[in-house]
Amino acid sequence: MKKWFCIVLIFILIFMTGCPDNEKEKSNDSNKVEVEKSENIDKKAANVFVNNYLTYVLKGDLNGMKSFYADDLKGQIKDVPVIANxxxxSYKMESGDSEEGSSNEGKTVNFKVHIYNSGQDMPYFSDDLYNYTVGLQEGKMVITKIEKEKSTEIYEKDKALYKREGxxxxxEKVLSLADMQEYISLSNTLYxxxxxxxxxxxxxxxxxxxxxxxxxxxxxGIPKAQNISGLAVEKGATCYxxxxITMKENEEEQESIKKDTSTKDSKQVVKLEEDKTESKGASKSEEGSKQQPQEEEKTTKEQLTVKTLDFYVGWKIKTAAFSPDGKTIMIEYIQPSGLxxxxxxxxxxxxxxxxxxxKQFLPDRFGIASPYFISPQELVFTIVPAKDATSEEEKFKGQWEFDLKEQKLKQY
Incomplete structure (x- = not known):
């Protein structure tokens, strides 16, 4: 009896020792599935990744930018001199699109990004739309492809601003200095x-x-009259x-053109919002309209209005730009002191x-240079102490981040 009991016990022990192996093998299969799932890229994580990359773009840090690229992409990048002008x-990112996966993840994720470039001390601005593709390399996110889709530029030629697309x-001519009025009104003067x-x-x-x-x-330019009340204008001082400019549809003219395009005189209207008066050189003659009907038809599609923002005396404007949401305008200027x-x-x-x-960085003690937006409400700039700065003032030198909404500062 004991013999039979021992035989049964041995069979039970053999059977039970086989079970853990089966469970272990099943667990390994499950882990393999999880690894396969992790090969997809989460869209939110990719969004953070590209935003981090774009901060290096704004800094102009080429080495930092390359650290985000796949090996194949690094081989395609050529070192070119940085254009100083x-x-x-700023930049604006559109929503990412996943490929070969769900709406929240995929093998790759594509992002469309607008990068805004401002000319320094010159009339130039560009809105460049890029398509960035994020993939995986050795389990880490990298940028595998960069494609430029389109570009919009504003530039000057023969004292006129032109807009070029693609x-x-x-x-296409937008505005010439001859179209502008001879005089403006300001609210920040004595009169x-x-x-x-x-x-x-x-x-x-x-x-x-x-x-x-x-x-x-x-x-x-240098104004013709130097005795401007409420503004200290030295002789020969350059003013800005x-x-x-807001481009609006001229509905009344468009309706007239639709009714009778052969006899309607076309004209581009440029108005200052303070005066609501039509500028010199705005209207086109009937003879010019007949000679260039196509060009005139384009100019009548939009009516230009100009709102006065400010008037700078003795300050040199270096940079002009909008925030990514367009709600804020930024002007960087240089004081006579050089700050x-x-x-x-x-x-x-x-x-x-x-x-x-x-108030925290007084104009005669600190310069605020090279500003750029990292979000609609966040601005980054470089603090440059004056040449005769104290040791305490020198400690503030470097990049700072400013929250426009909260009016808070922190080192970047």
């Missing part, structure tokens, strides 16, 4: 009703709003006008924004 000032050789000569020697830095409906312009500063405006109201940084 233009730099990125691969077109010639741009708000007084007319101030508009500086019209040339255009300065400019910018395009993210929706493409507005253009930020600056004009510069800052204005916002850079910034001013921000509300786009819709055209009003300057009071900044706490002007």
């Amino acid at each position: 233009s730099r990125p000032v 691969d077109k050789i010639k741009g 708000p009703g007084q007319k101030i000569p508009l500086p019209k020697d040339s255009f300065g830095p400019c910018g395009i709003s993210p929706d493409g409906k507005s253009i930020l312009i600056t004009t510069k 006008f800052v204005g916002l 850079n500063r910034i001013k921000l405006y509300k786009t819709k109201e055209g009003e300057p924004i009071e900044l706490i940084i002007d």
